[in-house]
Amino acid sequence: MKLKPRRSLTMPDPLVSLIDVVFFLLVFFMLVGRMDATAPFDVAPPISILGEDLPTGGLTVSVGEDGRMALDGVELDKSELITKLAQLHENMPNLMVRINAHSSLRLSVLLPLVAEIEAAGIGDVVLVVTPNPI
């Protein structure tokens, strides 16, 4: 009587190494990646040689070259933005706001915005900069 050869119950070797590699890649991207709301317009922050490490958390206010503003990726006009920030500050007294402004943004737009955010009660405002690659 001829018996059928028994099927191997172990997984084929190449598949095991594939799972290992995929798992390492998954952990790598989970640790290294940073999910952030992107502005609905182009923002290239100013370049700085002496910037400090950007803290995590808080809200991101993006300001485009033409003065368009967005809060965590949602475009708003200035009055809406300040109202929203003031409301959020009531619930989170230690709220930090990051201003991600375009490098060509005029200071006549940037400085009043900073002043209005401060006037809304927010005492921690930082300007996002790009480290100088040199």
Place this chain on the structure above:
Amino acid sequence: MQLARRKKPSALISMTSLIDVMLILLVFFMVTSTYLDLDMMPMVQRSDETVAPASSTAAAGAPLLLQLSADGSVRLRGQVIAADSLAAQLTGMATAKPNLRVLVLPSGAADAQALVVLIDAATQAGIADLRVIRPEGG
């Protein structure tokens, strides 16, 4: 003759669905992650709200007023300071007056990059007390 009883093979959990889920998660993280290397510089700090002690203000003496023009040039007492010598000049002043307070009066037409360059130069010179003046209505 007594034959040995064949051992029942243990059930094997299928790994295919696990691999599928892992691959989907991997693609998700690869696509959604951003890898921007960003820094920051403080604009408003809680410590700014507290008034500096009178003794430190007196020790610092009169503040140094720097004007930032629309073209990004920096003026001190009406004289334009060359961009490459700005940090060196500020270092000299900061060495002469250790608690020097610097006030920056920017033109509204200057851009954010020009202000950052000026703040960088002041920080490089060791100036810890720098304030940006916002002109009324500017």
